[in-house]
Amino acid sequence: MVVLYVVLPLALIFAGAAVAAFIWCARSGQFDDLTTPAQRILHDDDDER
Template identity: 50%
Template sequence: MESLYLLIPIAIVFVIIAVAVFFWAVRSDQFEDLERQGMNVLLDDDDPKAKHRNKSPTQPTNDDEQSS
């Protein structure tokens, strides 16, 4: 029973912190554009850097051919 006198205030402090963090996130527009991050996964193939990363190591690049 005596441990409840310690655990209840600690739980209340955690709830207050969680609510404060949630309201901070809402006020700082963290939840404004939820669709864009999901679409980035689908549209990542249009990135020219992504094409460079997907090349196989055995395939020569233009730089390799010019230096030979």
């Protein structure tokens, strides 16, 4: 079980990375609008002309 001393901090580092990613997302404005992206995803992204 000594492996816990390595794995647990590692898990926390992963969690920390996820939090950092979340903070980056929030700061870059990705959560500013919570309604429209849900609609936007319905459109195909091809350029016809």
